[in-house]
Amino acid sequence: xxxxxxxxxxxxxxxxxxxxxxxxxxxxxxxxxxxxxxxxxxxxxxxxxxxxxxxxxxxxxxxxxxxxxxxxxxxxxxxxxxxxxxxxxxxxxxxxxxxxxxxxxxxxxxxxxxxxxxxxxxxxxxxxxxxxxxxxxxxxxxxxxxxxxxxxxxxxx
Amino acid sequence: xxxxxxxxxxxxxxxxxxxxxxxxxxxxxxxxxxxxxxxxxxxxxxxxxxxxxxxxxxxxxxxxxxxxxxxxxxxxxxxxxxxxxxxxxxxxxxxxxxxxxxxxxxxxxxxxxxxxxxxxxxxxxxxxxxxxxxxxxxxxxxxxxxxxxxxxxxxxxxxxxxxxxxxxxxxxxxxxxxxxxxxxxxxxxxxxxxxxxxxxxxxxxxxxxxxxxxxxxxxxxxxxxxxxxxxxxxxxxxxxxxxxxxxxxxxxxxxxxxxxxxxxx
Ligand SMILES: Cc1cc2nc3c(=O)[nH]c(=O)nc-3n(C[C@H](O)[C@H](O)[C@H](O)COP(=O)(O)OP(=O)(O)OC[C@H]3O[C@@H](n4cnc5c(N)ncnc54)[C@H](O)[C@@H]3O)c2cc1C
Ligand code: FES
Ligand code: FES
Numbered sequence: 001x002x003x004x005x006x007x008x009x010x011x012x013x014x015x016x017x018x019x020x021x022x023x024x025x026x027x028x029x030x031x032x033x034x035x036x037x038x039x040x041x042x043x044x045x046x047x048x049x050x051x052x053x054x055x056x057x058x059x060x061x062x063x064x065x066x067x068x069x070x071x072x073x074x075x076x077x078x079x080x081x082x083x084x085x086x087x088x089x090x091x092x093x094x095x096x097x098x099x100x101x102x103x104x105x106x107x108x109x110x111x112x113x114x115x116x117x118x119x120x121x122x123x124x125x126x127x128x129x130x131x132x133x134x135x136x137x138x139x140x141x142x143x144x145x146x147x148x149x150x151x152x153x154x155x156x157x
Numbered sequence: 158x159x160x161x162x163x164x165x166x167x168x169x170x171x172x173x174x175x176x177x178x179x180x181x182x183x184x185x186x187x188x189x190x191x192x193x194x195x196x197x198x199x200x201x202x203x204x205x206x207x208x209x210x211x212x213x214x215x216x217x218x219x220x221x222x223x224x225x226x227x228x229x230x231x232x233x234x235x236x237x238x239x240x241x242x243x244x245x246x247x248x249x250x251x252x253x254x255x256x257x258x259x260x261x262x263x264x265x266x267x268x269x270x271x272x273x274x275x276x277x278x279x280x281x282x283x284x285x286x287x288x289x290x291x292x293x294x295x296x297x298x299x300x301x302x303x304x305x306x307x308x309x310x311x312x313x314x315x316x317x318x319x320x321x322x323x324x325x326x327x328x329x330x331x332x333x334x335x336x337x338x339x340x341x342x343x344x345x346x347x348x349x350x351x352x353x354x355x356x357x358x359x360x361x362x363x364x365x366x367x368x369x370x371x372x373x374x375x376x377x378x379x380x381x382x383x384x385x386x387x388x389x390x391x392x393x394x395x396x397x398x399x400x401x402x403x404x405x406x407x408x409x410x411x412x413x414x415x416x417x418x419x420x421x422x
Contacts, residue, residue, distance in 0.1 A: 001162045020163035020205075021195075044193050045337075047259065056233070056262040062192050063263070066163045067185075067207060113258065131339065132257025 007071045009034065010078025018065050025049045027065035028075060036076040036105050040134070047133035050106035051075045057113035059132070076105035079112070088112055088150035097146030099137035107133050111147045119155050123148065158195045165207040169293055169316065172206050176314040179204045184316065186229060186268035189260050214267070214318065217241060222324055225291075228267025228317045233258070235266065245286065247328040247346065251278050254332060256339050267317040270302075273309045273364055275395060276340035278332065279320075280365035285346025285357030286328060289321045296321075306363035325350045329419040331412045332360070335399055342400050343408035347375070347416040354379070356413060361394050361405045371413055380421065381414040 005027060006015035016031040028051070029035050040048030042061050049061040052074040079086045085093065088108050098104045107130070114121055114129045121129065126147050127140070135143060162179075166172040176182050182204035185191055194200045208214060214229040219240045226235060235241055235252035242249045255261055255269075255278050269279040270290060283290065283299045290297045293316040302310050311317070325348045332344035341360035345368075348355045356371040374383040389409045394402040 001160065003163060019160060021158045021160050042196070044189065044260070047257070050259055057259050058262050059259045062189060064163065064185075064188065064192070064205075066165070067188065067209065069165070110258065113262075129258055132259045 003066055005065045005069045007068050007073050009073050010075060016065075020064070020066055022065045023061055024051075024053075024063040024065045024068050025060035027068075028060065028073075034075055034077050038102055038105055040102065040106075045132075045134065046103070047106040047110060047130075048103055050109040050133065052109060052113065055116075057110050074109075076108060079108065086112075087153040088115070088147070091150030091153060092143075092146040095142050095146040095149055097138065097143045103133060103135040103137075107135070107143055107147075111150060114147070115151045115154055119151060121147070121151055158192075159198065159201045161202050162204040163207065164204060165210045167210050167212070169211060169318075172208065172211060172316065173293065173314070175204060175206050176316075182206055184208055184271070186265040186271075187231060187263035188268075189256075189264040190268060190272050190274065208267075208316075219244065223321050224324070225319045225321045226266050227319045228270075229265050230267075232256075232261035232264050232266070232269075236261065244324050245322055245328060247325075247330045247348075248282055248286070248322065251282050251330045251332075251344075251346075254278060254330075254334065254339065266320055270320060271309065271311060271317050273303060273307055274340070275306055275363055276335070276342070276360045278330075278341055278344055278359060281330060281332075281341070281344045281346040281357045281359035282322070283320060283357075284365045284367060285330075285348045285355050286322045286325055287348075287350050287352065287355060288323070290317060291319045291321060292317055300367075303364040303366070308364070323350065327420050329416040331415040331419065333408050333412055343405055343412050345409060345412035345416050347413060347420065349379075349420075358409055358413075361389075361409050363393075363395065368409065368413065375417065379417070381417045384410060384414050384417065 001020045038048040040046035044062040051060045183202035185205045185207045214227045216227045218225045224244045232252045232255045328348035330346045332341045343360040346357045354372050354375045356368040359365045389406040391402040391406040394405045396402040
């Protein structure tokens with residue numbers, strides 16, 4: 001069965017004709033050409049595919065494109081504004097929160113959801129929140145520092 | 158994943174009709190269990206009936222002596238709900254201990270209870286708190302609901318509408334999580350309800366069950382010490398790469414005592 005799926009992607013109305021088994025991440029990467037969202041495991045474990053759907057972080061490899069019809073979606077491409085890195089992105093750069101960078105889009109989208117709910121998270125809260133985001137390079141310390149610093153500069157605004 | 162027909166009905170009647178017309182149709186809630194299963198081709202439904210557009214399935218209602226959680230309420234909403242926190246803090250904590258933030262943002266109580274994974278957390282709450290599973294056809298009491306591995310009292314096509322939890326006098330949940338997935342290797346809910354003490358165990362056996370010997374002991378003496386020496390038989394417990402049946406049997410005692418200590422502290 002082929003269906004038409006429309007949603008708002010980073011503020012822009014988009015749509016595509018897809019097979020109903022198409023995953024949301026597949027539609028975003030392959031049909032809409034936004035490849036900032038990564039697929040690490042395809043088994044709901046690693047968090048490389050985390051995006052925001054209606055303001056909440058979700059694993060886009062474990063959602064059908066069809067389930068996102070009508071939704072408001074933000075991916076890593078929608079985070080920087082006017083060519084300026086978002087403070088959370090800037091904090092990852094500043095604190096070496098990445099090495100290969102594969103996990104980074106998911107880390108940042110996940111971190112932004114945390115900070116929305118908890119503007120001043122403790123180190124422990126950040127580590128607990130990152131349960132669903134795996135990184136094979138950094139050992140997490142700098143990611144945690146980056147999120148703390150990103151949250152700090154977002155509060156200062 | 159094999160191809161299927163996707164439906165997003167706006168009423169229960171419409172959902173029921175699609176289920177009735179297609180033997181191989183399946184309900185889709187948060188998809189956090191069903192979609193991975195379909196990717197592995199362990200399930201290949203002809204049709205998916207997405208419940209997300211049906212009104213009235215995603216509310217948390219406080220009726221004084223009970224709270225009713227709609228089937229489509231996600232784990233994150235249960236964890237964040239002031240109503241749940243005020244009535245049954247153990248249920249908030251349990252919801253917050255499920256998987257990770259993204260799983261909690263999608264996965265639902267209805268999906269968890271319908272699926273009855275042996276390692277899922279909610280079954281311990283449903284059974285321990287003597288909840289009632291409300292479906293589109295009837296109300297099923299917790300004691301009649303969990304049958305066996307991935308098997309519940311639900312009939313084919315029966316839709317879970319909500320789960321109603323009577324306010325306990327006190328309750329605590331303690332789990333030993335799998336360090337990777339956070340699923341319960343063993344989780345124990347200890348509750349003092351208006352009808353007495355209940356101890357429900359998840360993770361250890363094919364489905365959630367009540368530890369009646371522990372309930373009897375705690376009814377006489379509500380202390381962690383009262384549980385010392387109650388043997389848990391490993392014969393019927395699960396054994397896998399995460400934990401042997403003997404280890405799970407041991408953990409049932411440890412988690413039960415931890416839950417009791419939380420309540421006494
Ligand atoms: C990485 C990861 C970690 C996890 N960790 C945990 C954990 O620590 N603890 C835990 O308890 N769970 C865990 N889960 C499972 C998670 O909680 C699931 O969300 C839940 O078990 C199923 O809910 P769902 O809404 O996603 O259901 P779906 O996947 O949409 O559906 C599951 C099944 O229930 C049926 N169903 C759904 N809704 C209804 C309904 N209203 N009436 C009748 N049938 C229905 C579906 O047809 C399907 O067969 C984890 C999952 C993942 C991917
Ligand atoms: S690709 Fe989605 S969780 Fe790994
Ligand atoms: S930086 Fe390489 S996986 Fe995280």
